[in-house]
Amino acid sequence: xxxxxxxxxxxxxxxxxxxxxxxxxxxxxxxxxxxxxxxxxxxxxxxxxxxxxxxxxxxxxxxxxxxxxxxxxxxxxxxxxxxxxxxxxxxxxxxxxxxxxxxxxxxxxxxxxxxxxxxxxxxxxxxxxxxxxxxxxx
Amino acid sequence: xxxxxxxxxxxxxxxxxxxxxxxxxxxxxxxxxxxxxxxxxxxxxxxxxxxxxxxxxxxxxxxxxxxxxxxxxxxxxxxxxxxxxxxxxxxxxxxxxxxxxxxxxxxxxxxxxxxxxxxxxxxxxxxxxxxxxxxxxxxxxxxxxxxxxxxxxxxxxxxxxxxxxxxxxxxxxxxxxxxxxxxxxxxxxxxxxxxxxxxxxxxxxxxxxxxxxxxxxxxxxxxxxxxxxxxxxxxxxxxxxxxxxxxxxxxxxxxxxxxxxxxxxxxxxxxxxxxxxxxxxxxxxxxxxxxxxxxxxxxxxxxxxxxxxxxxxxxxxxxxxxxxxxxxxx
Numbered sequence: 001x002x003x004x005x006x007x008x009x010x011x012x013x014x015x016x017x018x019x020x021x022x023x024x025x026x027x028x029x030x031x032x033x034x035x036x037x038x039x040x041x042x043x044x045x046x047x048x049x050x051x052x053x054x055x056x057x058x059x060x061x062x063x064x065x066x067x068x069x070x071x072x073x074x075x076x077x078x079x080x081x082x083x084x085x086x087x088x089x090x091x092x093x094x095x096x097x098x099x100x101x102x103x104x105x106x107x108x109x110x111x112x113x114x115x116x117x118x119x120x121x122x123x124x125x126x127x128x129x130x131x132x133x134x135x136x137x138x
Numbered sequence: 139x140x141x142x143x144x145x146x147x148x149x150x151x152x153x154x155x156x157x158x159x160x161x162x163x164x165x166x167x168x169x170x171x172x173x174x175x176x177x178x179x180x181x182x183x184x185x186x187x188x189x190x191x192x193x194x195x196x197x198x199x200x201x202x203x204x205x206x207x208x209x210x211x212x213x214x215x216x217x218x219x220x221x222x223x224x225x226x227x228x229x230x231x232x233x234x235x236x237x238x239x240x241x242x243x244x245x246x247x248x249x250x251x252x253x254x255x256x257x258x259x260x261x262x263x264x265x266x267x268x269x270x271x272x273x274x275x276x277x278x279x280x281x282x283x284x285x286x287x288x289x290x291x292x293x294x295x296x297x298x299x300x301x302x303x304x305x306x307x308x309x310x311x312x313x314x315x316x317x318x319x320x321x322x323x324x325x326x327x328x329x330x331x332x333x334x335x336x337x338x339x340x341x342x343x344x345x346x347x348x349x350x351x352x353x354x355x356x357x358x359x360x361x362x363x364x365x366x367x368x369x370x371x372x373x374x375x376x377x378x379x380x381x382x383x384x385x386x387x388x389x390x391x392x393x394x395x396x397x398x399x400x401x402x403x404x405x406x407x408x409x410x411x412x413x414x415x416x417x418x419x420x421x422x423x424x425x426x427x428x429x430x431x432x433x434x435x436x437x438x439x440x441x442x443x444x445x446x447x448x449x450x451x452x453x454x455x456x457x458x459x460x461x462x463x464x465x466x467x468x
Contacts, residue, residue, distance in 0.1 A: 034265050034281060036290040036324055063465050079264040084282060113325045114464040136290060136321070137262055137297075138329040 062108030212438030243371035247350035248294035283367030288358030292319030320411035349379035356409030398447035419457035
């Protein structure tokens with residue numbers, strides 16, 4: 001992920017992270033996203049500055065010139081029903097949808113070999129939070 | 139064959155006519171229902187004997203060729219679909235053909251054809267499937283063996299070569315089509331080579347591709363490993379690919395279009411995360427070199443003189459340095 005002002009990397013749990021983020025981090029702990037690789041999730045929290053659309057937030061953080069594509073939440077999780085971690089993913093979906101408002105999922109760099117995946121929604125503080133992982137698609 | 143044995147009490151020659159008469163006489167004494175049973179039993183045993191005979195012929199005489207465009211140039215290891223042949227087990231799948239090595243948990247080779255009709259934008263499958271079509275007792279590899287290993291699930295027949303529709307795409311996400319490759323192979327040089335091949339298809343070429351592993355022991359992001367999982371998946375030392383490039387024009391009979399001047403791109407790259415980068419062209423070699431390292435025999439369906447010419451060729455077309463395929467490198 002690009003280093004951009006206003007982004008707090010809360011993967012390792014700073015003190016001032018929102019309660020939403022703490023819940024997401026717990027739900028994603030030890031979970032990996034399957035593709036050619038098995039990549040961990042990191043939690044993020046972005047302040048509300050700038051764009052008001054989740055997709056614009058992702059575009060701003062994913063890096064210049066990357067193709068952003070929304071994936072319906074249902075089909076994202078449906079693909080993981082065959083996974084060994086299917087139970088954990090069902091729990092993760094519940095946490096996401098209960099903790100964040102208007103949860104959406106985006107692929108940044110669609111068509112590249114390493115696609116950044118953002119599960120993002122609004123926090124009660126009025127910022128953005130979610131989980132990020134990578135899908136390796138060689 | 140030596141002399142027949144007739145049993146201890148009857149060592150001499152047999153009067154076959156007398157025996158036949160005796161058998162016919164006894165058959166006539168049987169009830170109608172028993173006669174039918176005897177005829178049916180004879181028929182069944184005849185069919186079984188014929189099947190066993192033809193199967194054994196196939197195993198011993200070298201008639202291994204399979205009529206599918208995905209294995210057009212020949213079966214390079216003489217793989218057969220006999221379950222006793224577990225280290226060279228032929229799997230003729232709808233969208234590619236492979237020889238599975240159950241001892242190693244990876245294919246010996248995978249073979250497929252690519253034409254314009256195979257390309258498209260069908261989505262990928264996130265979760266790779268174990269191969270449920272393997273015979274009982276075979277080594278069925280799952281995604282778990284690869285998790286956290288420092289190696290990725292490297293497609294042999296790539297998803298993007300089978301992206302015309304969802305069924306084709308999903309068919310490539312099966313573990314018998316996969317070998318362990320470190321990120322810098324799978325995401326970089328190998329992916330670049332795959333992408334280069336598809337650009338040839340875009341330029342109206344048919345490709346006949348084979349690829350597979352060589353040797354044992356590669357270097358991933360967690361260092362050198364010989365095997366993954368419970369030791370049931372071998373990490374290859376190198377990855378090879380042989381691509382025969384046939385022009386689309388001139389009809390669909392590709393076998394007849396191949397001649398001694400046909401382009402062949404053969405590549406053998408280290409399965410080593412610390413050595414391999416974006417560039418694949420420097421790993422070009424002859425198919426003969428790959429044959430020497432693997433014991434395979436390519437192009438058995440081509441005329442011997444043409445096969446030999448292709449075997450000795452190193453591709454020398456200029457390949458521009460590839461642009462990275464992921465954002466900001468990795």
